[in-house]
Amino acid sequence: MRLNMKYNLLLLGCMLWSLAGKAFEYKIPFTLYENKILIEVLIEKRKYNFVFDSGAMSLLDKNMVNMKKAKNVAIDLEAEDANEQKKKLSVVQVPSLKLENINFKDGYFAVHDFTAINERSCVPIAGIFGSNLMNNLVWKIDFKEKVIVVTDHALSADGYIEIAFEKEAFSNVPYTKLNVRGTLIDLILDTGSGDALTIGKNAYDKIKDSTFLKGSGPSSTSLFGNNDGTFYEDSLAISFPAAPNKVFKGVHTTAQGNEMALLGIDFLKHYQPVLDYKTNKLFLSKDTIPASAPLMSWGFGLAGIDGKLIVINMFNIPELQALFKVGDQIIAVNDINTEKPGKLELCRVMELRKQKATLELTKSDGTKVTVSKIDLQNYF
Numbered sequence: 001m002r003l004n005m006k007y008n009l010l011l012l013g014c015m016l017w018s019l020a021g022k023a024f025e026y027k028i029p030f031t032l033y034e035n036k037i038l039i040e041v042l043i044e045k046r047k048y049n050f051v052f053d054s055g056a057m058s059l060l061d062k063n064m065v066n067m068k069k070a071k072n073v074a075i076d077l078e079a080e081d082a083n084e085q086k087k088k089l090s091v092v093q094v095p096s097l098k099l100e101n102i103n104f105k106d107g108y109f110a111v112h113d114f115t116a117i118n119e120r121s122c123v124p125i126a127g128i129f130g131s132n133l134m135n136n137l138v139w140k141i142d143f144k145e146k147v148i149v150v151t152d153h154a155l156s157a158d159g160y161i162e163i164a165f166e167k168e169a170f171s172n173v174p175y176t177k178l179n180v181r182g183t184l185i186d187l188i189l190d191t192g193s194g195d196a197l198t199i200g201k202n203a204y205d206k207i208k209d210s211t212f213l214k215g216s217g218p219s220s221t222s223l224f225g226n227n228d229g230t231f232y233e234d235s236l237a238i239s240f241p242a243a244p245n246k247v248f249k250g251v252h253t254t255a256q257g258n259e260m261a262l263l264g265i266d267f268l269k270h271y272q273p274v275l276d277y278k279t280n281k282l283f284l285s286k287d288t289i290p291a292s293a294p295l296m297s298w299g300f301g302l303a304g305i306d307g308k309l310i311v312i313n314m315f316n317i318p319e320l321q322a323l324f325k326v327g328d329q330i331i332a333v334n335d336i337n338t339e340k341p342g343k344l345e346l347c348r349v350m351e352l353r354k355q356k357a358t359l360e361l362t363k364s365d366g367t368k369v370t371v372s373k374i375d376l377q378n379y380f
Contacts, residue, residue, distance in 0.1 A: 025151040026100045033123050035194030035265045037141070039148065041129060042098040044069075048126035052141075052148065054275055055190030055262060057171035058107060058130035060092065061114035069095045073108065087112075097133075102150065107133050120303070122347035128192065131172040131277075140274040141191070155274055160283040163242045165189060167280065174275065174282065178261060179239045180253075181207040185261045189275065189282055193264030196252040197238065204232060204255035212255065213379045217301070217313030217326040231256040231313070234380050235295070252295055252376075294375040298353060302330060304346045309338040317379060323369040324361070332362035 030052065031038045037052040043064070073091040089110040097104045109127065118124055140149040165174040178187040178197075185203045204212075212232040232255040239247045251267060271284035300314040309330045314320055324330075331339040333349045334356075341349070352359060358372045 023152060024102075025149060025153065026102055028099050028148040028150060030146055030148055032143075032146070032265075034121070037148075037191055037265070038123065038125075039099065039129060041127070043094065043096070049124060050127045050129040051125060051192055053128045053190070053192030054131050054134065055173055055188050055192045056128050056130045057132045057173070058109045059089075059112050059128040060094070060109040061126050062111050063114075064126055071095075099129075099150070104133055119343070122343070122350060131167070131174065132170065134275065135167070135172040135277045138274060138276045138278055140272070141268065142272060143269045144272070152278070154278055155276055155283055157283065159286055160274070161240075161243045161246055161271075161286055163240045163282040163284065165280055165282055167277075172277065174277075174280070176282070177241050178263070179241060179244070180236060183207050184241065187261045187263055190262040190264050191268065191275075193262040194266065195254050195262070195264045196266035197236070198254045198256065198260070198262040198264065200259040200261060201255065201257055202259060203261060207236075208232070208255075211380050213315055213317075213376065215313055215315040217311075218303075229257045233315075233376065235377065250290070250292070295377050296373045297376050298371065299374050299376070300324075300371075302333075302349065302353075304341055307340055309333070309341050309346070309349065315376075315379070317374070320371075323371065324363060329364040330361050331364055332360075334360055 028039055038049050039052050040047045041050045042048075048064070071093045073093050089112055092109055092111055094107050094109055095105065097107050114125055114127075136152075138151050138153060138155055140151075140155075142149060163176055165176040167174055174189040176187050176189065177184050180199070180203065183203065183206045185199065199207075212234045215231045215233070216229075234253050234255075235250045236253045237247050237249045238251050248267075268284075270290040271288050273285075274283035276283060297315075299317055299320050301312045302309055303312045304310075305312070311324055311326055311328045311330065314324075314326050331337070333352060336345055336348050336352070338345055338349065358370060360368055360370050362368050
């Protein structure tokens, strides 16, 4: 997830963290859900699922803000998500938040209604653990062991590619530059984005060619809703000005109607990344090279809208377009009746899309069509 914050600070103190000793290192287990890193956070002796998200400041579901000790903070905050949708958010200060044995004191959280997010999610999400809480610490994301190692030790650069970053004021979101086809673009290091690389329309206009595969309909969901319009995908070679001799090839790239470039989980997971907020550097392991693999996709998206299961987006692939179009209602997926789907049916459909390579869909007119996953590399 990505939030662009504009704010007027009327009252702002410092976010402090406290530990038993001066030097420390702890391991925080996480799960990957829909390419989001989920961690358990303890607030007021209760555990909640939070998204570990370097691309945003920390957020809380408004239903959690009724905690007796949470304090309202006089900050006028306007947030803009990755799809350029804007909302004004209030801010609270939470006296204590725990990750394993780390106790974060007086952390700042924007407040948002997570109802729509949890209607789309089969796992309840109570908040975002953002970059303002990560600041002054070192976070190594070990995708093999499914743990985040957090420490106050500076990291040895041996075996790593070093990429310096800057931080946005207040949110501490890390950003740097990226070289794509000779064009330098501003880039957010965003562990809340599930894709490998997402670029905005201005960058796309500078690097586009005939190899991009076109699609129509909402292609992504962000904090405040879906984006609309046309999107494009391709596999690109990228590099960082800070490490120009290292070229990352075959990076799956989505171009859609926003101005932000985001480097997300599908890229980072190959390189055991370390976000060092002490020296302001991203470290990527030199020893891990992504195995070449097909880029399998259904080529279209399904979502529950107004009590119906709808085809919300689709690539311009003739064999798909011959079966259905964006906006068509699907009343059954295999043996799951989706004519009036509840959350249980939508979650079962989501699991089928993960587990199966072929599905039978029934359209609203009773027509049955069989769809199979395709390798998008064949269309770039």
